Amino acid sequence: MDIRVQGSPFDAGAELNAFTNKAQGAGAIVSFSGIVRDTAAGDLEKMVIEHYPGMTERAITTIAEEAQGRWNLADVLVIHRFGELSANDPIMMVATASRHRKAAFEAAEFLMDFLKSRAPFWKKEITGKDAVWVESKDHDEDALKRW
């Protein structure tokens, strides 16, 4: 299990390859990466991600351990950035390794659903005009009911 909360950028492709090499014998690797989207108007200057140091790592570890308990996983990776990001920067990624594709897919979706609503990150979009906290979506909270 590898959990990283960091201000610095990361290379999703290099991380996927390193994760795959480490999980030899797994057979099925699923990754999700979240990328900063520009605003509809195309005027995003930056996205600022605030987090709650200490609780963040704790919450992600709890979610990842829960995933490992539910599915037969060879390994789990979670990387999440905080601080200032630009449009098209990777915000975060998760990766799961398992013998079976169904387990790898389900565990990755589970991780994402819980990270969205249970890990203490908050996004703010800064444009030339204003600075707006991204609002949580009801369907993100609803997504947890599936599990």
Next chain:
Amino acid sequence: MDIRVQGSPFDAGAELNAFTNKAQGAGAIVSFSGIVRDTAAGDLEKMVIEHYPGMTERAITTIAEEAQGRWNLADVLVIHRFGELSANDPIMMVATASRHRKAAFEAAEFLMDFLKSRAPFWKKEITGKDAVWVESKDHDEDALKRW
């Protein structure tokens, strides 16, 4: 849409990064990679993947177009190797890009479920002792019913 059926190896991480760069504005990227697993005895000399040239590309294109019709996808990538592979080599990967993680996840799972049972590839495991065609699994056929 990028579909490649090839004998040569590929770099899943580099493909993921190239796919992500191309799909700017998508926000959510899901990838699946399938890796050659060694046998339980650890004596896999090679895996040979046979395919049906022509039909393979046709079947994968049909599956990818179906995915694009069902989900709002910015892009779809499918790479599948044939020929001789060794343990821990990547066999194939799919990647999906969408504005929303649910669509990206579902489309990737859909692609995998149909590739497994509808794209004309056959795997043979060659060990020191024998050469065995991998048998299809009932649950792979059952997985299609979900869609």
Next chain:
Amino acid sequence: MIEVMYFAWVRERIGIPRETVETNAKTVAELVEELRAREERYDVAFSDLSALRVAIDQDLTEFSASLEGAREVAFFPPMTGG
């Protein structure tokens, strides 16, 4: 003595990221009432509790939760990571 922390727009409305609070509040809800009584910026920040989440010692909890033994209480809007 409890360390009280604020994040995102809660931090912005209250104007500080954290403060040490002397309190006899038995629950989070009682602590919120004490804070609201202090100044308008607190009153505004806590005016709609359904828009807020709370963690005690870095675990998400409810506003009805007991503060017994609590060292750190954090208030913030629903998370938007991922």
Next chain:
Amino acid sequence: MIEVMYFAWVRERIGIPRETVETNAKTVAELVEELRAREERYDVAFSDLSALRVAIDQDLTEFSASLEGAREVAFFPPMTGG
């Protein structure tokens, strides 16, 4: 004249990857019966049709499908890609 193709263990049992077949068979099932009548290796390869799949002109189909207009018929076990 139909091009008949065999893949995986079907190819191995029959011993060739493809052949051109002169036939009046109206359906895939009739073609299979003609092939089985030829030689034992065909008879063995086609002994359990539930273990086989068939494609006409590179589209998966059923053994009951008509061969009208077909140029290429392929027989193979269930796919195991991915």
